[in-house]
Amino acid sequence: MLDTLTVALLWFAALGCALIGGLYFAFSAFIMRAFASIDPSAGIAAMNAINRVILRSLFMPLFWATTLAALALAGLALTRGGPGAGAMLAGGTLYLVGMFVCTVVFNVPLNNALQAAQGAGEAALPVWQRYLRQWTRWNHVRTVASLGAAALFVWVLSIHTAY
Template sequence: MLQILLTGLLWFAAIGCGLLAGLYFAFSTFIMTALGRIGQAAGMAAMNAINVAIVQSLFLPIFLATTAAGAALAVTGLFRFGEPGAMAMIAGGVLYGLGMFVVTMIFNVPLNNALAATDPVSHEAAALWARYLADWTAWNHVRTITSTAACALFIAAIAAR
């Protein structure tokens, strides 16, 4: 029974990482570029609207549950260290936790909060928006890469089992 639960958790984590990697990939490859092209006030307003809507959507439960699953898999991998797939579980969980969750909380969320607190037509808005586009996107690249790698590691753990 425990093996079935562990396999289910691995599948859930792999699918969750894949979904979030795809979302982050879209932002990194074209959404942020498009927002930067539509003008400062419109871009800021659109990103603020996205930031409000995203936490009211199915994104947030998947974001949190995938993070919890990754952490649980990393800990489980430590207790099953000699078993096939354990190293991939540990690496996937740690990579996802640090590269996606911690990066989000330390970098992307504070940038979102600063954006929300800025009047789009104020004097400081232009500098903030330029910095936001560059910094937020750079950290989002980290989230894209680490979510994709964690997905691959969880799939490798499934294959190894």
């Protein structure tokens, strides 16, 4: 049976991953397509505004806390083992690599390039077109990783609460 701290971490990570995955899903499903359908300068300005605001929103504490919870759960799975440890390790690894590393290595540098291109007129168009294609592709990865990790954490909880 799992101890109380591990159960609390699993619940927090499952809900955090699901919330973050839902946000990423919205961008993949319709927000980026909507931005692609408007004037490029307006799309660039809107995305840059989102990128500025999100850094000072409740999203960031959730982003960091969920990442740390996934890391802790992966560590617990490696050190404690037991039923569900493989799924807990897989969930933590999937989230850390598919969401966190992907964000740092791909999405953030694309955000920075887009910020630098704002106000560049026609010169910003290739940056915007690349951004729409690549940022969205990596956002799909983050969406799947976040929701997959949430599902794995819920599964671990379910096997420990089944009668």
